[in-house]
Amino acid sequence: MDLTALQKLSYGVYVITSKDKEKFSGCTVTTAMQLTSNEPIYMMVAINKENYTYEILRKSKKANISVLDKNATLELIGHFGFRTGRQYDKMQKVDYELANNGIPTLVQNTVCYFETTAINEINVGTHSIFVLKLDNCKKLNDNEPLTYDYYHKVIKGKTPPKASTFINI
Amino acid sequence: MDLTALQKLSYGVYVITSKDKEKFSGCTVTTAMQLTSNEPIYMMVAINKENYTYEILRKSKKANISVLDKNATLELIGHFGFRTGRQYDKMQKVDYELANNGIPTLVQNTVCYFETTAINEINVGTHSIFVLKLDNCKKLNDNEPLTYDYYHKVIKGKTPPKASTFINI
Numbered sequence: 001m002d003l004t005a006l007q008k009l010s011y012g013v014y015v016i017t018s019k020d021k022e023k024f025s026g027c028t029v030t031t032a033m034q035l036t037s038n039e040p041i042y043m044m045v046a047i048n049k050e051n052y053t054y055e056i057l058r059k060s061k062k063a064n065i066s067v068l069d070k071n072a073t074l075e076l077i078g079h080f081g082f083r084t085g086r087q088y089d090k091m092q093k094v095d096y097e098l099a100n101n102g103i104p105t106l107v108q109n110t111v112c113y114f115e116t117t118a119i120n121e122i123n124v125g126t127h128s129i130f131v132l133k134l135d136n137c138k139k140l141n142d143n144e145p146l147t148y149d150y151y152h153k154v155i156k157g158k159t160p161p162k163a164s165t166f167i168n169i
Numbered sequence: 170m171d172l173t174a175l176q177k178l179s180y181g182v183y184v185i186t187s188k189d190k191e192k193f194s195g196c197t198v199t200t201a202m203q204l205t206s207n208e209p210i211y212m213m214v215a216i217n218k219e220n221y222t223y224e225i226l227r228k229s230k231k232a233n234i235s236v237l238d239k240n241a242t243l244e245l246i247g248h249f250g251f252r253t254g255r256q257y258d259k260m261q262k263v264d265y266e267l268a269n270n271g272i273p274t275l276v277q278n279t280v281c282y283f284e285t286t287a288i289n290e291i292n293v294g295t296h297s298i299f300v301l302k303l304d305n306c307k308k309l310n311d312n313e314p315l316t317y318d319y320y321h322k323v324i325k326g327k328t329p330p331k332a333s334t335f336i337n338i
Contacts (some may be wrong), residue, residue: 001282001305001307005281005283009181010179010314011179011181011202030202033178033180033202034333035294035296035298036296037330037336042294043294046213058238066253067178112171114174122289122298122300124204124289125204125209126203126207129291129298129299131293139171139173139177145318147316161206163206165203167206168206
């Protein structure tokens with residue numbers, strides 16, 4: 001089978017943030033989406049189980065989703081996508097605010113954010129899906145959201161092996 | 170909260186097809202994605218439980234995903250998105266092929282398709298997530314995939330109330 005077909009699926013680029021006691025961290029994902037439209041609105045995110053963000057999200061049950069815009073730099077995206085927050089404070093070098101739920105959301109190159117509570121985790125091999133209840137959301141501007149396609153074609157970004165969208169070819 | 174933030178999430182546009190005995194049907198969704206990269210590769214789709222495709226997918230456990238291209242017409246997208254296949258044979262008026270698993274995949278305005286088997290269903294209110302094992306995939310051409318953003322801004326498409334991305338505002 002021609003696995004490059006998987007590259008024809010469309011995604012945005014998001015930073016999922018959470019916390020472990022007073023330590024914050026986050027990671028870049030493409031796997032956030034809205035699932036339902038009646039309130040409470042449910043969203044989801046899929047995360048690699050080896051990620052530090054996975055570990056703290058399943059403990060705290062809190063996850064915020066920052067939607068990156070098209071001016072987001074490779075540096076910012078890679079900062080959250082290509083290194084672990086286990087021994088390193090990722091939030092130290094970026095601008096963030098604390099949302100109502102006490103979890104950070106990005107400030108720079110961010111179109112909007114969602115504050116959510118994880119209500120279910122579904123094991124899918126290397127990754128887990130978290131079903132997220134939307135508690136609050138805020139639009140920061142009307143910048144164009146970054147797409148995964150734009151990340152590859154214009155920003156010339158790569159895909160880390162732990163990402164959902166990695167293709168073993 | 171400003172629910173228009175939900176419009177900043179990015180999606181593709183897909184037709185999910187399945188069958189009930191010898192009757193085929195399908196529906197338009199934005200909620201397909203790749204979840205894992207090691208084989209077996211897992212994908213997912215979220216579908217409204219009132220959809221006829223939901224009903225036949227959960228019975229047959231088979232779902233094919235056709236990725237629409239940017240030349241897909243409002244007529245084709247709406248054919249699968251705005252009417253039910255319960256009393257009407259949606260496949261009769263479109264070109265399709267049967268994939269290896271005996272489920273149809275679209276031919277016109279289709280970039281590639283995925284043949285999948287549903288291995289898990291997760292209840293999320295009005296919708297369910299199906300975790301799908303990827304059995305086969307095929308690329309038909311290198312056309313640009315249709316994005317949900319393009320569907321709204323260029324094709325001027327609307328969102329039906331049963332869609333995951335509907336916003337009650």
